Amino acid sequence: MPENQPTPNATLPFLLGDVGGTHARFALVYGNKTPISQVKVLSTGQFPDLATAVTVYLHQIGNPKVVNACIAIANPILGDVVEMTNNEWRFSIEKTRQTLGLEKLLMLNDWEAMAMAAPAFGTNDLEQIGKGSPVENAPKGMIGPGTGLGVSYLVRSRHGDWVPIAGEGGHVSLSPSCEREADILRTLWQMFPHVSAERVISGMGLENLYQAICILNGTAAEPLDAVKVSQRGMAATDPACEEALGRLCRFLGNTAGNLALTLGARGGIYIGGGVIGQLGEYFAQSGFRAAFEAKGRFQKYMMEIPTYVIRKEQPALVGCAMALGVRPMNP
Numbered sequence: 001m002p003e004n005q006p007t008p009n010a011t012l013p014f015l016l017g018d019v020g021g022t023h024a025r026f027a028l029v030y031g032n033k034t035p036i037s038q039v040k041v042l043s044t045g046q047f048p049d050l051a052t053a054v055t056v057y058l059h060q061i062g063n064p065k066v067v068n069a070c071i072a073i074a075n076p077i078l079g080d081v082v083e084m085t086n087n088e089w090r091f092s093i094e095k096t097r098q099t100l101g102l103e104k105l106l107m108l109n110d111w112e113a114m115a116m117a118a119p120a121f122g123t124n125d126l127e128q129i130g131k132g133s134p135v136e137n138a139p140k141g142m143i144g145p146g147t148g149l150g151v152s153y154l155v156r157s158r159h160g161d162w163v164p165i166a167g168e169g170g171h172v173s174l175s176p177s178c179e180r181e182a183d184i185l186r187t188l189w190q191m192f193p194h195v196s197a198e199r200v201i202s203g204m205g206l207e208n209l210y211q212a213i214c215i216l217n218g219t220a221a222e223p224l225d226a227v228k229v230s231q232r233g234m235a236a237t238d239p240a241c242e243e244a245l246g247r248l249c250r251f252l253g254n255t256a257g258n259l260a261l262t263l264g265a266r267g268g269i270y271i272g273g274g275v276i277g278q279l280g281e282y283f284a285q286s287g288f289r290a291a292f293e294a295k296g297r298f299q300k301y302m303m304e305i306p307t308y309v310i311r312k313e314q315p316a317l318v319g320c321a322m323a324l325g326v327r328p329m330n331p
Contacts, residue, residue, distance in 0.1 A: 011030060011031060012064075012065055012066065012067060012068075013028035013029060013030050013064055013066055014028065014029050014030070014066070014068050014069065014070070014321065014324050014326060015027075015028060015054070015058075015066045015068070015069035015070075015071075015102075016028065016029060016036065016069070016070060016071075016317045016320040016321055017050075017054070017069070017070070017071035017072065017073075017317075017320065018071075018072045018110060018113065018314065018316035018317050018320070019044065019050065019053075019071060019072065019073040019074065019089075019110070020044070020074045020086075020087075020110065020146055020147050020148075020274075021044065021074055021084065021085070021086030021087045021146070021147030021148055022043070022044060022045075022086075022146075022147045022203075023041050023042065023043060023044060024041070024042045024043075024044050024047075024050075024053050024057075025039065025040070025041050025042075025314060025316075025317060026038075026039070026040055026042070026053075026054065026057040027039040027040070027314065027317050028061075028064065028066070029317075029321045029326055029328050031326060032326055032327050032328075033327070033328070033329050034328060034329055035328060035329045036314060036317055036318065036321065036328050036329075038061045039314060039317070040057055040060060040061070042056065042057060044087050044089065045087075047089075048089070049089055049090070049091040049096070050071065050073075050082075050089060050091050050096050051091065051095075051096045051099040051100055054069075054071075054096075054100055055100070066100075066102065067101075067102055067103040067104070068102065068103060068104045068324060069100070069102050069104065069105050069106070070105075070106040070107075070108065070113075070320035070321070070323045070324050071105070071106070071107055071108070071320065072107075072108045072109065072110040072112070072113035072114075072316045072317075072319065072320050073107060073108070073109065073110055074086060074087075074109075074110045074146070074147065074148055074150065075109065075110075076109060076166070076168055077093075077107050077108065077109055077166070080092050080093050080094055081093075082107065085148065086147050086148050086204075093105060093107050106320075106323055106324065108166070108319070108320065108323060109150075109152065109166035110150055110316055111142055111144070111150035111151060111152035111166065111167075112152050112164045112165070112166035112319070113164075113316040113317075113319030113320050113323065114142050114144070114150065114152060114270075114272055114310075114315055114316050114319055115140070115142050115152040115153060115154040115164035115165070115166075115319065116154075116162075116164045116318075116319035116320075116322045116323055117312070117315045117316065117318040117319035117322060118140055118142065118154050118162075118270060119154075119162050119322075120318055120322065120327065121270075121310070121312055121315075124311075125310065125311055125312035125315075126270070126308040126309070126310060126311060126312075127284070127308060127309040127311050128306055128307070128308050129271075129283070129284055129288060129289050129307045129308065129309060130289035130292070130293075130303075130306070130307055131303065131306070132268070132303060132304050132305050132306035132307070133304070133306060134266070134267045134268045134306055135266040135267055136267075137156045137267070138264070138265070138266035138267035139153060139154065139155045139156075139263050139264055139265045139266070139267055140153065140154040140155075140265055140267040140268055140269070140270060141153055141154075141256070141259045141260055141263050141265035141268075141269045141270070142154070142269075142270045142272065143169070143252070143255070143256050143259055143269065143270075143271055143272075143273075144271055144272035144273025144275075144276065144310075145201045145202045145203070145205065145248070145252065145273045145274075145275040145276060146202065146203060146273040146274040146275060147202060147203050147204070147274075148170055148198050148202050148204075149169075149170030149196075149197050149198040149201050149202045149205070149273075150170060150272070150273060151167055151168070151169025151170050151259065152164060152165060152166055152167060152169075153165040153167065153263055153265070154267070164319075169197070169259065170196065170197055170198040170201075170202075171196045171197070171198060172196060172197050172255075172258075173194070173195070173196065173197075174195050174196060174197045174199065174200055174201075174251065174255070175254070175258075177250070177254050177291065177294065180247075181247065181250075181251070183216055184200075184209065184212045184213065184216065184247065187212040187215050187216060188200070188208060188212050191208070191211075191212075197251075197255050200247075200248065200251050201248060201251050201252050201255060202273075202275065203226035203274070203275055204226065205248060206226040206229050206230060206244055206245065206248050206275065207224070207225060207226050207229060209229075209243075209244035209247050209248055210224060210229045210240055210241060210244040213240045213243050213244055213247075214240050217239070217240060219240060221240070224241070226275070228241075229241045229244055229245065230245055230275070230278065230279070233245030233246070234279065234282050245279075245282075245286075246286060246287060248275075249279075249283060249286035249287055249288040249291075250286070250287040250288065250290075250291040251291075252271070252276075252288055252291075253287065253288040253289060253290065253291030253292040253294075254291045254292070254294070256269050256271065256288075256292055256307065257291065257292040257293070257294070257295055257302055260292070260302065260305050261295060261298065261301075261302075265305060266304070266305055268305065268306040268307065268308055269292075269305065269306075269307045269308070270307075270308050270310055271307065271308065271309050271310065272309075272310040272315060276309060277309070277310075277311075283309065288307075289307065292307060
């Protein structure tokens with residue numbers, strides 16, 4: 001049988017989705033200890049709404065019958081209507097369920113799904129950055145720069161269950177840790193009425209950093225997207241790109257440290273998102289961990305908290321499966 005295909009006698013599949021500002025990832029899972037299969041990545045900009053994107057996905061894989069679905073989306077879920085922050089999609093959850101003919105459509109914040117996946121992470125799914133050891137049953141924090149900046153938490157209930165908590169920590173106010181960062185923020189304040197963490201620690205944030213640094217350096221900025229800034233930064237072929245990428249890692253470390261202190265996340269901080277996932281060894285050698293630990297009198301406390309880069313494939317899809325009561329096979 002071809003790889004990544006369901007078994008012939010499988011029951012009806014569950015539909016899983018992970019929708020960000022740029023890409024929408026969809027997949028199927030057939031039950032406990034079965035693999036997540038039929039993973040496809042679509043561009044959200046090609047579709048007017050979620051129902052259309054799902055319909056196209058299902059058509060691409062042969063229109064299997066699906067009655068239950070869980071979709072993680074880069075947006076707060078505040079009611080029936082979802083209006084994305086970094087995308088033009090606006091839709092009703094109930095109307096989407098009806099359009100797709102589903103019995104159940106569960107919508108989660110994307111980083112709530114990431115938090116739900118954390119208990120399923122194995123040793124090979126994580127790359128530890130720096131030292132520290134997790135405290136059993138202590139809270140865990142999740143943070144990840146992609147198109148935007150996702151933040152969530154995982155805490156133990158009194159009954160021993162892990163409880164995911166969705167938040168919008170990507171939109172907290174960003175603080176500097178040195179004069180240069182203060183200069184960068186002063187420059188960005190001329191561009192945006194509120195410089196949130198997401199304005200700097202994300203794909204668009206990397207572009208904002210590059211623009212601000214060029215202004216401070218008195219050099220002309222080229223029309224570079226985040227991928228180009230990242231590539232030039234890692235290759236050290238452009239001083240402004242090199243500084244922008246380094247600053248992003250340090251701003252992330254500072255913000256992740258704030259998250260760890262606020263939450264008491266001695267269970268560890270888990271870092272995901274497309275931006276960091278593409279940096280490879282560069283991130284481990286960056287100023288991230290030093291900035292994470294630089295909390296004055298609480299430096300020793302911070303040194304004992306582990307930080308991990310999530311290397312597991314499609315972790316939000318795993319979280320969606322677990323939200324539906326399914327623990328997929330760990331490949």
